[in-house]
Amino acid sequence: MNIPSISRLPSLFAVLILVFSLAAHSDTVPAQQPLVDALNALKQGSMSEREQAINRLTKLKHPRSLVVLQALLAGKLLTVKDQDRLVIGEAIDQDYRIHDAINDEKLGMVSDDQVSKINLTNKLRSHLRKIIGELELNADDPAIRLAAVKAMDKAVDERLLAVFKKRLTIEPDADVKIAIENILLLQQMDSADKNQRLQAIDALKSHDSLDVLNKLKALVEKDADGNFLETDSDIRNLADAALTKINTRLQLYSAIETVFFGLSLGAVLVLSAIGLAITFGVMGVINMAHGELMMIGAYTTYVIQQLLPNQLGLSIVLAIPAAFIISALVGIAIERGIIRFLYGRPLETLLATFGVSLFLQQTVRSIFSPLNRSVATPEWMSGSWQINDFLSLTWNRFYILIFCLLVFVLLMQILKRTKLGLEVRAVAQNRRMAKAMGIPTAQVDAMTFGLGSGIAGVAGVALSQITNVGPNLGQAYIVDSFMVVVFGGVGNLLGTLVAGFSLGIANKFLEPFAGAVLAKILVLVFIILFIQKRPRGLFPQKGRAADS
Amino acid sequence: MKNYLHVCKKLAVTVAVSALMFTAAHAEDTIKVGVLHSLSGTMAISETTLKDTMLMLIDEQNKKGGLLGKKLEAVVVDPASNWPLFAEKARELLTKDKVSAIFGCWTSVSRKSVLPVIEELNGVLFYPVQYEGEESSKNVFYTGAAPNQQAIPAVDYLMNDLGVKRWVLAGTDYVYPRTTNKILEAYLKSKKVNKKDIMINYTPFGHSDWQSIVADIKKFGSTGKKTAVVSTINGDANVPFYKELGNQGVSAENIPVVAFSVGEEELSGIDTKPLVGHLAAWNYFMSVDTTKNAAFIKQWKDYIKNPKRVTNDPMEAHYIGFNMWVKAVEKAGTTDPEAVQKAIIGVEFPNLTGGVSKMLPNHHISKPVLIGEIQDDGQFVTVWQTNKVVDGDAWSDFLPESKPIIADWTAPISCGNYNTKTKKCSGQNY
Numbered sequence: 001m002n003i004p005s006i007s008r009l010p011s012l013f014a015v016l017i018l019v020f021s022l023a024a025h026s027d028t029v030p031a032q033q034p035l036v037d038a039l040n041a042l043k044q045g046s047m048s049e050r051e052q053a054i055n056r057l058t059k060l061k062h063p064r065s066l067v068v069l070q071a072l073l074a075g076k077l078l079t080v081k082d083q084d085r086l087v088i089g090e091a092i093d094q095d096y097r098i099h100d101a102i103n104d105e106k107l108g109m110v111s112d113d114q115v116s117k118i119n120l121t122n123k124l125r126s127h128l129r130k131i132i133g134e135l136e137l138n139a140d141d142p143a144i145r146l147a148a149v150k151a152m153d154k155a156v157d158e159r160l161l162a163v164f165k166k167r168l169t170i171e172p173d174a175d176v177k178i179a180i181e182n183i184l185l186l187q188q189m190d191s192a193d194k195n196q197r198l199q200a201i202d203a204l205k206s207h208d209s210l211d212v213l214n215k216l217k218a219l220v221e222k223d224a225d226g227n228f229l230e231t232d233s234d235i236r237n238l239a240d241a242a243l244t245k246i247n248t249r250l251q252l253y254s255a256i257e258t259v260f261f262g263l264s265l266g267a268v269l270v271l272s273a274i275g276l277a278i279t280f281g282v283m284g285v286i287n288m289a290h291g292e293l294m295m296i297g298a299y300t301t302y303v304i305q306q307l308l309p310n311q312l313g314l315s316i317v318l319a320i321p322a323a324f325i326i327s328a329l330v331g332i333a334i335e336r337g338i339i340r341f342l343y344g345r346p347l348e349t350l351l352a353t354f355g356v357s358l359f360l361q362q363t364v365r366s367i368f369s370p371l372n373r374s375v376a377t378p379e380w381m382s383g384s385w386q387i388n389d390f391l392s393l394t395w396n397r398f399y400i401l402i403f404c405l406l407v408f409v410l411l412m413q414i415l416k417r418t419k420l421g422l423e424v425r426a427v428a429q430n431r432r433m434a435k436a437m438g439i440p441t442a443q444v445d446a447m448t449f450g451l452g453s454g455i456a457g458v459a460g461v462a463l464s465q466i467t468n469v470g471p472n473l474g475q476a477y478i479v480d481s482f483m484v485v486v487f488g489g490v491g492n493l494l495g496t497l498v499a500g501f502s503l504g505i506a507n508k509f510l511e512p513f514a515g516a517v518l519a520k521i522l523v524l525v526f527i528i529l530f531i532q533k534r535p536r537g538l539f540p541q542k543g544r545a546a547d548s
Numbered sequence: 549m550k551n552y553l554h555v556c557k558k559l560a561v562t563v564a565v566s567a568l569m570f571t572a573a574h575a576e577d578t579i580k581v582g583v584l585h586s587l588s589g590t591m592a593i594s595e596t597t598l599k600d601t602m603l604m605l606i607d608e609q610n611k612k613g614g615l616l617g618k619k620l621e622a623v624v625v626d627p628a629s630n631w632p633l634f635a636e637k638a639r640e641l642l643t644k645d646k647v648s649a650i651f652g653c654w655t656s657v658s659r660k661s662v663l664p665v666i667e668e669l670n671g672v673l674f675y676p677v678q679y680e681g682e683e684s685s686k687n688v689f690y691t692g693a694a695p696n697q698q699a700i701p702a703v704d705y706l707m708n709d710l711g712v713k714r715w716v717l718a719g720t721d722y723v724y725p726r727t728t729n730k731i732l733e734a735y736l737k738s739k740k741v742n743k744k745d746i747m748i749n750y751t752p753f754g755h756s757d758w759q760s761i762v763a764d765i766k767k768f769g770s771t772g773k774k775t776a777v778v779s780t781i782n783g784d785a786n787v788p789f790y791k792e793l794g795n796q797g798v799s800a801e802n803i804p805v806v807a808f809s810v811g812e813e814e815l816s817g818i819d820t821k822p823l824v825g826h827l828a829a830w831n832y833f834m835s836v837d838t839t840k841n842a843a844f845i846k847q848w849k850d851y852i853k854n855p856k857r858v859t860n861d862p863m864e865a866h867y868i869g870f871n872m873w874v875k876a877v878e879k880a881g882t883t884d885p886e887a888v889q890k891a892i893i894g895v896e897f898p899n900l901t902g903g904v905s906k907m908l909p910n911h912h913i914s915k916p917v918l919i920g921e922i923q924d925d926g927q928f929v930t931v932w933q934t935n936k937v938v939d940g941d942a943w944s945d946f947l948p949e950s951k952p953i954i955a956d957w958t959a960p961i962s963c964g965n966y967n968t969k970t971k972k973c974s975g976q977n978y
Binding site for chain 2: 120261395
């Protein structure tokens with residue numbers, strides 16, 4: 001027994017010497033040459049060479065390693081054409097502000113056609129994420145440490161487990177501690193000791209975590225012959241009880257999620273229909289160009305974003321009034337130029353506005369090309385609000401829902417509280433009487449149509465965030481808009497709101513069972529039947545005006 | 549007065565006769581090539597590019613001295629994304645303009661609409677887009693990918709290289725996705741994939757509300773087994789789909805999406821951030837580094853006078869198809885469709901990615917298969933490719949009803965749907 005331990009001594013010495021020499025090295029200026037070599041290898045063409053270079057870079061433990069790897073993962077590591085150096089670049093407008101990857105020397109600005117990015121594949125990306133996670137586990141900022149733990153929790157192996165255990169002993173931050181402990185508990189579920197396993201299941205049963213759910217599911221799974229894979233019945237029973245609890249919560253989450261999906265679909269429907277509710281509902285004009293007014297709003301967003309390429313958030317906010325004004329002006333032009341000659345002739349109005357819609361589409365094709373345009377989403381509108389592993393609400397839908405309600409409230413206030421609103425309502429109720437009272441009905445008509453068109457433009461801004469901005473954008477929404485207005489009751493704004501939300505929610509509850517295609521058909525069939533029974537929609541207008 | 553009328557008549561006759569002579573003379577010294585791509589309507593997005601590609605190729609051939617000593621002349625018509633109009637325009641090209649070959653169509657439904665016309669008038673059509681297979685016409689040459697040149701290799705890659713165990717087949721609700729998914733489902737089952745590990749989902753054209761479907765995919769992919777989405781979702785619906793994936797936190801690293809209709813052209817118009825890392829399977833990528841490809845890209849950018857324009861797979865298909873037709877015409881010494889149809893089988897032409905494509909007896913061509921990951925500049929990084937070209941298979945071997953059927957347009961079979969079991973040609977022309 002003694003002999004082998006003696007024979008191990010020299011290697012132990014060798015390791016010790018290595019450790020000391022490394023420590024001595026890191027005190028002084030680190031050797032640049034290996035770093036330069038590794039970085040050069042990173043520029044090589046093939047992905048396997050790139051992977052080797054990443055591993056070399058990691059092993060170097062050079063202070064610049066982490067910076068370079070982070071830049072690589074973020075897509076900021078660039079090569080400059082005609083120069084043999086790697087740089088890290090921050091994208092600004094069409095240019096990059098670059099600094100050297102090795103010594104951080106500032107190198108000024110270059111345009112984007114002078115640099116080319118070091119490409120990555122998914123394999124390398126997840127590899128990098130793990131490496132960076134491990135390096136970042138020792139970062140000073142607890143938020144970075146927490147993110148690092150979360151980035152690594154999917155592929156925990158023996159080595160990583162040891163790293164986590166070590167970190168737990170010195171981790172000062174409570175949140176990070178809990179995150180690591182959860183990972184350890186999850187591993188404990190596989191331990192050899194039965195009590196430890198029971199403890200782990202008990203401790204984790206209140207967690208809304210996907211990993212816990214999958215682990216528990218595996219514990220109660222049967223094999224092909226119908227025998228349980230897990231032989232210990234105590235563990236099985238406890239796991240079963242824990243699963244039931246989690247499943248009840250899951251059902252609740254999925255119901256919340258469906259309602260949210262329904263509301264957000266409803267918000268889009270309401271936004272696109274509400275302008276129509278004014279022009280069609282209040283004025284009685286069948287405006288087939290309504291969708292194109294939304295399209296104009298979406299293109300306005302695109303143009304403003306082109307003008308302010310670095311302020312995505314601001315450009316969206318600015319686009320709202322701009323789209324309102326431009327669509328309103330186009331709407332007023334349509335009303336003054338065409339529709340006013342056709343009042344009281346719905347069929348001709350329909351045909352004329354359909355023509356206008358084709359005209360507007362082709363105009364957009366000629367100006368912006370038939371290709372879809374790209375409208376970027378600002379950072380605060382992308383991603384989702386992750387409540388737990390099972391429930392997350394996407395930000396863009398969330399904002400659109402709020403935006404829809406704001407627009408609705410504002411519109412109601414305009415109709416109820418302002419002079420224009422009063423006149424609009426008066427003309428809608430009884431045109432001749434209103435005229436007799438001295439209201440300039442022609443002017444009011446133009447303003448009302450402008451208001452409805454402007455709202456359509458604002459809806460276009462919202463749509464630009466969730467769908468394609470192209471010449472066909474309007475066509476996709478025109479049928480839905482009419483559907484909502486007719487279902488809600490012509491001439492009733494509140495009806496439009498209720499109709500939009502209820503159609504949205506109905507659609508989303510049907511979709512899991514029926515599929516997207518059938519769900520839409522079912523909703524349409526329902527509306528056809530409903531209109532047969534109640535031709536005036538959910539909230540019919542009452543009184544003499546409605547009958548005339 | 550009478551005299552005046554007489555002069556008028558004479559004048560009219562002379563004009564008419566000279567016009568006739570002019571067109572006759574004109575028709576003699578050019579070979580006409582029909583270009584049947586939508587220049588307006590919904591498909592204009594994709595098809596306009598192909599029209600320009602054809603004009604560029606014809607222009608280049610004319611610079612080289614034309615064909616059989618004659619100049620080529622492009623006859624461009626606009627079927628306006630209207631399927632019946634495709635048939636009308638094809639008839640017009642063949643009977644009125646008397647074109648020697650037609651290059652055109654994009655959607656399968658437009659091709660199906662042209663088929664009866666082109667068979668009745670015995671024309672030649674080159675179809676440049678990846679499609680669902682299950683067809684081989686005497687008069688059509690399929691230069692795009694058949695399912696075994698795109699969908700099947702993509703699934704193989706996911707299964708073998710990424711270890712995918714659960715599959716979502718998502719598509720738009722029309723013939724191409726439905727047939728492709730039927731083939732893929734049969735293929736997966738033949739590879740011992742359990743039925744409960746396959747989720748199939750169809751959505752209408754231009755679908756924009758992907759919330760519940762993406763949530764379902766997320767749930768489907770959360771069982772711990774590696775999951776991938778095979779997407780046959782058509783053009784416009786893709787942007788909201790990928791956006792929703794990104795927003796709900798589904799990244800290409802956990803659930804990769806491999807698409808068959810997202811190419812460089814489609815990516816050039818959109819915000820690529822949510823797509824980075826997702827996959828696409830094609831027979832050509834603009835990013836492939838060969839001298840031929842570099843020359844083609846340069847030629848295209850110069851021709852279209854826009855340094856930002858991209859090239860894509862159907863453009864390469866037209867490039868190969870056109871050059872094969874040129875070679876076949878030279879071989880046959882005539883543009884007569886019957887002679888060209890015979891001569892073109894076996895014609896080889898180098899493709900842009902470094903291999904040699906060949907026209908097969910089933911009227912499909914051999915092509916390499918490439919799988920690439922989308923980068924944020926709208927280009928692909930090739931992560932996998934076949935080491936040699938793959939022969940296009942008209943009738944899928946994975947569908948029981950089409951397994952015994954082959955297409956072979958050489959003697960003695962000369963049939964697009966020959967049943968090897970009953971030894972019969974079913975007689976249907978397509």
